[in-house]
Amino acid sequence: MRFDIISVQPDLLLSPLGHSIVKRAQNKGLVEIHIHDLRQFAINKYGQVDDYAFGGGAGMVMMIEPIAKCINNLQAERTYDAVIYMTPDGETLRQPLVNRLSLLQNVIILCGHYKGVDERVRQKYITYEISIGDYVLSGGELGAAVLTDAIIRLIPGVLNDESSALTDSFQDGLLAPPVYTRPADYEGMKVPDILLSGDTPKVEQWRFEQAIARTRQRRPDLLE
Template sequence: MRFDIISCQPDLLDSPFSHSILKRAQQKGLVEIHIHDLRKFAINKHGQIDDYAFGGGAGMVMMIEPIDKCISELQAERKYDAIIYMTPDGQTLNQRIVNQFSLMENVIILCGHYKGVDERVRQHYVTHEISIGDYVLSGGELGAAVLADAIIRIIPGVLNDESSALTDSFQDGLLAPPVYTRPAEYKGMKVPDILMSGDTPKIEQWRFEQAIERTKLRRPDLLNE
């Protein structure tokens, strides 16, 4: 899978893709991540990519021309399955959306900044608008990293144990059950006996019941859905 991320602050994306699972996914050849500095497509020698909003108001707006130039250059090289715009008023990201994106081959992620992009970009270029939550960040770069991380980790071959991703929270509409590891007892706190029994069917049933109970307590809206 290939990600082309368009940003006016590309340095913000250096760290997330240079460590841990995301780094190994690239080393394995399972993922390509290309970060494009929007200022290379600026309208003048001063690197201008934004301007004042028509009609007045506070804040600057990302211009259509640099974005069009960047996207057009990328589309001249390959076909893209999605052009995703990271924006606070987009569809809230969830595991179902992540799963759908993970089946794609080539994806562009456009990082918003300032007061956002010229509306014509959203109308004529963008295919999906995604938010990572009901709050506002300084730019879309952190959101783009979150989205890419969520997608990449479920691509087959990225995790050493692929079944691990399938048992994550939200994959089956439930929160994950509690987990324990050694030691079996610490300062009087014991691991549930069922997990030490070796009875796999009973353990799985216990985990399922715990997942339902945890979801009822913490995210009852998931059960309603």
């Protein structure tokens, strides 16, 4: 899968997309991540990519011309399955959406900044508008990193044990159950006996019941 991420602050993406599982996925050749500095497509030699909003008001707006030039250049090289805009007023990112996006091959992600992009960008180019939560960040880069990470871990071959992703929270509409490892007894705090029994069907039943209980306690909205 290929990700082309468009940003006015490309350095913000280097660390979160250059380590751990995401880095290993790139080293295996399962994923390509290309970060594009929008200022390379600026309208003048000063690197301008934003301007004041028509109608007045505080804040700057990302201009359509640099964004259009960058997207057009990318689309001239290959076909993209989606052009995603990271924005606070987009669809809230949830696991079912991540699952769908993980089936795509080529994706462009546009990171919003300032007061956002000229509305005509959204009308002409954008196929998905995504938010990672009901709050505002300084820009869309961290949201793009979150989205990219969430997608990449679902790509076959990325995780050493592919079943791991299938048992994560939200995959079945529930939160994950409690997990334990050695030692079995730490200062009198013992691992539940069922997990030491070796009885796989009973262990799975226990995990399912715990997942329901935890979801009911912490995220009852998921059960609805």
